[in-house]
Amino acid sequence: MTDSGDLDAAWLPSAAFRAVGSRRSLVRAGDGPPAETVYAELADACERFGGRVVRDGGDGDAELVLEPAGDDLGDDLGDEGFALTRRGGTTTVTASGERGLLYGLFHVVRLGEDAFRGERAREVHRPALATRMLDHWDNVAVHPVMGQVERGYAGGSLFWADGRARGDLDRVRAYGRLLAACGINAVAVNNVNVHETEARLLTDRIGEVAAIADVLRPYGIRTHLSVTFAAPMVLGGLPTADPLDGAVRDWWAEATGRVYEAIGDFGGYVVKADSEGQPGPFAYGRSHADGANVLAAALEPYGGTVHWRAFVYDHRQDWRDRTTDRARAAYDHFTPLDGEFAPNAVLQVKHGPMDFQVREPVSPLIGAMPRTRLAVEVQATQEYTGQQRHVCWLGPMWSEVLRFRPDGGVSAGRLADGLVAVSNVGDDPFWTGHPLAQANLYTFGRLAWDPAADPHAVLDEWIALTHPGAPARLADGLHAVLDGSWSTYEKYTAPLGVGFMVQPGHHYGPSVDGYEYSPWGTYHFADRDGVGVDRSAATGTGYAAQYADPWAKVYESPETCPDELLLFFHHVPYGHVLHSGKTVIQHIYDTHFEGVAEVEEARRVWAGLADLVDPARHARVAERYEEQLRSAREWRDQINSYFLRKSGVPDERGRTIH
Amino acid sequence: MTDSGDLDAAWLPSAAFRAVGSRRSLVRAGDGPPAETVYAELADACERFGGRVVRDGGDGDAELVLEPAGDDLGDDLGDEGFALTRRGGTTTVTASGERGLLYGLFHVVRLGEDAFRGERAREVHRPALATRMLDHWDNVAVHPVMGQVERGYAGGSLFWADGRARGDLDRVRAYGRLLAACGINAVAVNNVNVHETEARLLTDRIGEVAAIADVLRPYGIRTHLSVTFAAPMVLGGLPTADPLDGAVRDWWAEATGRVYEAIGDFGGYVVKADSEGQPGPFAYGRSHADGANVLAAALEPYGGTVHWRAFVYDHRQDWRDRTTDRARAAYDHFTPLDGEFAPNAVLQVKHGPMDFQVREPVSPLIGAMPRTRLAVEVQATQEYTGQQRHVCWLGPMWSEVLRFRPDGGVSAGRLADGLVAVSNVGDDPFWTGHPLAQANLYTFGRLAWDPAADPHAVLDEWIALTHPGAPARLADGLHAVLDGSWSTYEKYTAPLGVGFMVQPGHHYGPSVDGYEYSPWGTYHFADRDGVGVDRSAATGTGYAAQYADPWAKVYESPETCPDELLLFFHHVPYGHVLHSGKTVIQHIYDTHFEGVAEVEEARRVWAGLADLVDPARHARVAERYEEQLRSAREWRDQINSYFLRKSGVPDERGRTIH
Known part of the structure; x- marks a missing residue:
């Protein structure tokens, strides 16, 4: 290359x-x-x-x-x-x-x-985590709604085109090399939402997966496959997928044996079950441990692992129902099963309790299952963080998660056994659509190797490697536009941890009430008096009590809850004074004006680097800054107008709110 | 049949x-x-x-x-x-x-x-209107977003399947017979949004249109075609579509001559120009009269007509811009052109200034162009009125439009020269998806023949014809569930003429703020104090002054504006007292509870008719009532919650608002 x-x-x-x-x-x-x-x-x-x-x-x-x-x-x-x-x-x-x-x-x-x-x-x-994995949400057959790559913002799939594995895998080889160079050792090659075509990769189309595995193997990368829990029915013609059924167990054992004939070092399965419409063990009155273990048993003789996703919640919730709290779901579903999962089953837990928002608390499930192997899942693809049209370097966010101590630091135990990211890569010439989004992929790999690493040092490492011999002005400029970009994105989008407020469906751009009356369990409850979700144990959904101390106490009260998570845990009046000394409503106005100003400044800094960056690369980033700025202004104005109309509280500084 | x-x-x-x-x-x-x-x-x-x-x-x-x-x-x-x-x-x-x-x-x-x-x-x-027309928004090639029939809720197209005219046109023949029996004499066979495949119906694929025309002709129906204004470029390879260009004029003349060779009684063209992305004369600095007239000139030797749609507005509006008012657009664009359109050009005007909402004032363009032939366009397909999953018989709405006197009744002149409906028919066995939606099609035809007819008498005529020998219990039941259904639908959806509040894109179901921060010019401006759009001349957009007296005066003041249009014309506090004696906020709560109760009652009445209706027909309607009721409750609860949260005013009657 x-x-x-x-x-x-x-x-x-x-x-x-x-x-x-x-x-x-x-x-x-x-x-x-x-x-x-x-x-x-x-x-x-x-x-x-x-x-x-x-x-x-x-x-x-x-x-x-x-x-x-x-x-x-x-x-x-x-x-x-x-x-x-x-x-x-x-x-x-x-x-x-x-x-x-x-x-x-x-x-x-x-x-x-x-x-x-x-x-x-x-x-x-030595890597701190044994599994350092990328999950590709790539479809083999283009999905009518979700396209070739679900939540992909970097073109088509590296692996699949025209309904089949690509014939030319040079690009995959180059990808494997990049991954090895930042420490990643596992790749799942297809979407966790396994559709009809993709289901067959497990059986008669395993050869296509083997071809990909052959190309990744020289870089120390094991290949994994997302499978449907219903495979024994869909592919095997069995009348059931009940994990305790003998024929089902046999089917998985036999199918897995054939997989290993094709791919001797196959990594294992990834499963999204009973989640957003995917089939799962609930249909048979079985537990998720039962479900995971039937696959684990099939993989065990060959050293394979099943990654079983904990993203299980009621996605047909009634917004009128204030007793159900989606944030509670993973903990409620899985902690009773601690100790029941097979040793080669890994529970794959999203880093936050909701869904990859720009700010969430760390999932209370992490740390709550000491007898279960756990992998933490983050999202490199920027579904809710600007979709690779906005610069949003996620290193600091991931680092916060990885340094989180569920018990406040009493024990020195590690947080998880693996770190998984949803990949942000496609067949785009710059790999990640936005050239600066490469920094997210690199940072992910390096943090998976060493979760204690300083993300800012990793960023500088990426800058130096990607731009060898860069003059200080370039290195400083790149650092400046990336380092605070997550904070900037947070400022101009949903405030104080409340999340969502995005356009339904594609999730790009603001829509404050877009998910407010939806079945997805993602609400902010803003009214003329206040905003936020009461998740306290005393008066709310009780979610805060899912944490061990000290966090349960810290989150329980608006007085001790960190500002940046206040609206995730509490419904407060617009006049509530934050630790920062500002009211909630003034904080909303101020951060939204600041966020846009910061994008304007980053765009200016980038423009000043034109003489030091390859023209195609510079132009791509410059063009995306135009869109980021347009979008950030839209976020600012919609959020500010929404809250001004609702609260009636004018901006202290008299700035224009429409 | x-x-x-x-x-x-x-x-x-x-x-x-x-x-x-x-x-x-x-x-x-x-x-x-x-x-x-x-x-x-x-x-x-x-x-x-x-x-x-x-x-x-x-x-x-x-x-x-x-x-x-x-x-x-x-x-x-x-x-x-x-x-x-x-x-x-x-x-x-x-x-x-x-x-x-x-x-x-x-x-x-x-x-x-x-x-x-x-x-x-x-x-x-004698028919009061010479043109009684159905426009089919049918695509020949299935559109990736809009499907086979744009805004169609009755299956596929009657005319087109698999990318071509259907080989078997028996269904079209039966359709022509139904249309003749209610007085319709013109059909446009393709979508006004003319995509690539459909453009070619004008030239090399005219034979397919001729086959349809042959089948409709025995029922006195002339066939019309939607064409793209860019046809001279797209089909003719010319460098321009400038209507004043000689080669363009010649191209249209020649193409039209060939159309008449294929279809001797061809009705003419329908054109959506400079509207929602369709090409038009603005690109060449020409007026819409220039645009229409070049097509009219080509049709004139053969007795054909061009229907030129007046649906021209800025669909890239900035929601922050309070000076632009989409409601003004048709009047502002077209009234200066009065007298400039050729005699065989008909300006086709939507009945209201916006877009087929459940309640709009009559377009001020109607009556304002005495030297221009005008057709009024209504929408039989229920895009914004329940999409043929809800019963919403539109006879009373259309009758109100047709009986409207722009000058308050001073002159006895007729409102228009033609009436056009967007068809609600597809290849569904019941023609219209919802069997009761047939009443809309029938009523449209009869009102086009006699705009002064009592729509309720037309409804009874439809009931009697459709159910020959029906016992009184059936006839009364059908009358009961249909007669007030428009009012019922209005009650549980957007209140007091404010419009929209629908889910963006597909337009089904509630989303109060769905279009509030969009580029579509469709806003309600609800804040904690009040709601509605100030379109007065004194303090608003000036739209009210587009009407002649007495309407300009009537609409100008909230004191004289009819309740049902209040929020279309005025932004008022929630405590504003309507002519009905209720406050706006209490009206919102009351009508939303009433609307749902009325659907429950209609469902009950329908259930009681099971012994008198063909089982398949009864089941289809019963199943749709379940969905209508679910959806009506969703509308009620979202609208009521939204306004309770915003206004803080409790329901006087203490009913549950979530």
Whole structure:
């Protein structure tokens, strides 16, 4: 992949390999796919930058050595970790597994010339989370409403076109390489809403999945498949999909066996069951543990995993019913099942209790199921955060989630076993539609590897890799337009954690009451006196009590609830004074004016970088800033007008509200 | 067509022909298609009911004679009128034109046995309006968003399927017969939004239109075609569609000549120009008279007419802009052009200034262009009135429009030269989806023939024809559920003429703010203090002043404005007291509770008719009442909640508002 092709090089431009490509390297490893990749990457870099790479044999003067750890030294490295040392002019990467060597190589690439300076004591790098996964909501057959990629904003699917797997998978190969370079090790290749065509990937069309898996394997990536819970009926012709039915169990076992014949290192299944119309175990009076376990049992002999989504709620709610609270649903459904899931079943939980809003509390389910393997799901595709027409770098949001301590920090236990993102990538030349949205994908991978990492440092790492040798003005400019972009987006959209207020269906642009009288359970209850959802235990839905202390206490009272979540947890008068000292209504006005001003400023900063950025890339971003600004103004004016009309409270500063 | 076939017989069941079919009849007429139809109808009826019909020759004992009027006697009949007399046991229909005989026959059918009793002095029946037309918004190729029939709620198109004219046109023939029986004489066979495929009906696909015209001609119906103003470019390859360009004029003349080669009695063109994205003369700095006249000139040699729609407005309005008023647009655009349109150009004006809402004032354009031929357009398809899932018989609304006197009754001039309805018919077995929606189609035809007719009498006529020999309980029940259904629908939807408050896009079901911040110019401006649009001349948009007196004065003040239009013309506080003595807010609550109660009552009445109605028909209506009731409750609760939240005024009667 070159810088000048049709395809954007993203964070692996040719120049990023200058440091390793101009050195003498030695690769000692097996001949599995990841090790082959390590050698091939070095060989390619050396060809471009004049270095040299040899395999196995002697060559005593290597500046870079990548080799397996001896049995005794590799104990702390795990399957994917690596150790880095530098001594006597030689930089050495050791790893227990071949994938560790690959991650080690990309680590050296990230370090650049720094990897070859001075001495370096042994540093161990290991991923904190075993599963670092991207879920693609890609349809094989274009869906009449949802299109090729559900909630996709970057063109068509990388994997599927014209109703089949793409014949040319070069693009997928390049994708796998980008993912490996930021630490991602799993990809689910089709939409969790499994339609008729896609269901068949599990059986007679598994060959298409195998072709994709073959291309991703060299980059250490295991391929996963979304399947329908009704597969035994839809594909197997059985009269039931009851997970406790023997024939159903047998069907899954047999179907899974055939999958592994085609894909020996197949990762496993992803299942959205009893959710938004998808079939599930409730139809048979079975629990979701029963449902997950029948798939887990089928996968177990082969080392596969089922990712079972916890996104189960009543999507046919009556808006008149104030007793039902969608936010409670995942916790209420799943915590009683703790301990019942098989060891190779992973409960995949959205980071917040609702649905990927710009601001939500961390789901109370996280931390509440100590005897269940958990993966946290975030959304790289910007469904509710500007749809890759707005700049909205989500690193800080994800970092907040990952640093959240359900018990307030009493225990040091990890939050989850895996991190999953809904992919933001398509066949767009810039991968992500908005070129700056690449930063979200990169940041996701790096945070999945190290949830404790400083997201701002990851952002700078992405800037440096993507723009090798960037002058300070460019690096500073990129940092400036990205760093605060999540906060900016939050300012001009739904205030204080209340969420939604988007156009129904496509979810782009404002509609304050768009979901207010809908069956989706997403309400703000604004009236002439106040706004917000009372989720306290004392007077509301009781959701706040789903948290352990200290959070249950913190969220229970408007006095202690953080401002940014106030309207998620409480219905308050417009005159309620925030910790910031402002009233709620003045906060709404102020943040909406500020948010637009910040977009105007970012657009100005971007315009000033025109001389430092490739013209096509600059133009794409500039064009999107025009749309972002138009849209942000629309958000500002609709939200402000709505609340002025409802509250009657004028803006203290007398600005124009229509 | 029999009662028992797949197809509902609507208002022409076999039994409706018993009276004429059991008599001796004589037809004296030419051998043109309508005269042939008269003879064939009688022959068919006689075969079923034992009567006899002869052509031309002697037979002195005929009980029914249909014959051409002598030159001197026919002067008052016009082309389509007829005279009816009964003397000495013979009922005689005379007409100047063959279509008059056909309408006379159907008139005798309507009279039934009454046509053959006693003596009857000469009665002359003539249509008040020369053009009585149905516009079908049917697409040839299924549109990705709008489907086969735009705003169609009765299945597919009667004319088009699989991208072509249907091969079997029996259904179209039966349709023509139904239309003739209620007096309709013109049909436009394709959508006014002319897409790529449909554009070509004008040229290389005119044969398909001719096949349809052949089937409609025997029922006195002329076929019209919607064309795109850009046809000279799209189809002719010209660089312009400028109406003053000579090559454009020549292209239209030549294309139109070829149309008449295919269809000798072709009715003419229907054009939606410069409207909601359709091309038009504005692109060339020309007026709409220029645009219409180039088509009129092409049609003139053949006696054709162009129907030029006045639905021109800014559909990209900024909701923040309070100076633009969509209601003003048609008047502002067209009145300056009065006198400039060719004699065979007809300006087709929607009955209200907005878009077929359940309540609008009559368009001020009607009556304001004395030197222009005008057709009034109504919407039989229930886009905004329940989409044929709700019973909403529109006779009273249309009658109000047709009886409106723009000058308050000073002059006795007629309102328009034609009446056009957007058809509510598709390939549904009941024609109109909801079987009771047939009443709208029938009523439209009868009111187009006689705008002064009492719509309630027309309703009873439809009930009697459609259910021959119906016991009083059935007739009364049908009358009960239909008669007030428009008022009922108005009660539970947008109040006091304010309009819209529907779900954007498909326009079904409530969304109070759905169009409030949209570019469509359809706002209600509700805030915590009041609601409505100030369209007065004194303080508002000035729309009220587009009317002549007395209406300009009546509408200008909230004191004189009729209650049912108050919020269309004025923004008033919730406490404003209506002429009814109620406050606006209490009126909103009361009507919404009443509307739902009325639907419940109608459903109850319908359920009680089960023993008197064909089971399939009864079940279809019963099922739709369930949906109507669900939807009406949703309207009630959303509207009431919205206004309670905004106004803070409780319901006087303490009913549940959520």
